[in-house]
Amino acid sequence: MTELHVGTKKGLFLLEGEPGSAFEIKTRAFAGQPVDFATRDARSGRLLATMTSPFYGPKIFFTDGDADGEWEQAAGVALPEGGDQALERIWVIAPGEAKGVLYAGGDPGVLFESHDGGASWEINSGLWEQPSRPQWQPGGGGLCLHSICTWPGEPDKLAVAVSAAGMWLTEDGGRTWRRGNQGLNPRYLPAEALKDENAGRCVHHVERAPKQPRRMYMQFHGGVFRSDDAGESWSDIAGGGLPSDFGFPLTVDPADPDSAYVIPLVADMDRVTPEGRVRVYETRDGGSSWAPRGDGLPAKHAYLTILRQAFSRTGEGDQLELYFGATSGDLFGTGDAGATWSTVATRLPPVFSVVAA
């Protein structure tokens, strides 16, 4: 049985089902509220959800019980008081490697840490106090810290991505950070601006290959990249068969460091699936070539938008399950690593995020 945590514009949906079939909606929580992201910490069983009320601002809630019961508000999810900025949104929550540690990324380019399983949080001051921060440029969705890549077995090593402040790497548990943007040369910048390390690097999503942690994959704002040196430098791998190098979500097969999956959109000025066909593209050779995986997905007049957190995986290898949701409210999945797909749910509110477990 697979559980899906689906954050939508109008609440959190928990679905259960078997891969290859429609799933049952078990719970709707935070009815009417925008739920940006939700996940269950597999170590504790705790459910965590981030919600940005248009009235009351961004919050993290958690529950150790039923999702349709009472949730508690987590403490400390705020910027330092007295500054000139306010927290806009929490984009992602990711479990750390150390016991009880969780990370949360948000706008404006902020990383929070929890050491008690998500009940309380504190800002990562090393990243918050970066001297270059005043020059950081937001992307269209704000200055969002959306990707948090832990390193299996190495709790002090972490990579995060901020749109559009690029990649940031730490090897001392977040006390100090350095950039990881070599090779990220956006088409939207004039050539002379590429030397400016503060010029915007609009990273859309990053994942690490768990079995070969120095390898990482990135969907960029125009480009799909791979790093083989733990995020220090990047090579464009979008040349071999993708209909577009623009898109947001990306995931990997944990069993295979040469694998990655992206869902291309036409372009930044037309953020829908190309040719009205919904297709996931797979590489099994580290990005040298890409092949469409669309058997069972809408193939005609389907102009969907899939957001950066709305693509998730569970399992690995031949049993790799992939799930993604669109702003149309449609949710799709595969239980055979993309060979065949089925509709998991329809007519949900616009999907912001999908996490499979």
Add this chain to the structure above:
Amino acid sequence: MSPLTIPPVAVVCVRGPLRKLAGGRAEHELEGATVVELLRALEGRHANLSGWILDERGTIRRHINVFVNGERGREDTEIGSGDRVEVLPAITGG
């Protein structure tokens, strides 16, 4: 010696989820010379409310309206004894 100043006492009214966070009570008698002082005093009594009305800058959140005796108020609106301060979510959404 400076003269002793007694802060005015006003009634702050909250509804919906704010009422729940404020111990389930809608009306709260609080001391404060300005709207933001009153709201800080409310947060002081009910820590769960921190961040719900005022953000980290001490600014009233964009889609929350504050009315003082029926007139639109801001953070620095002065308060007199017996004033009634209503905290209301704006009509917004989509």
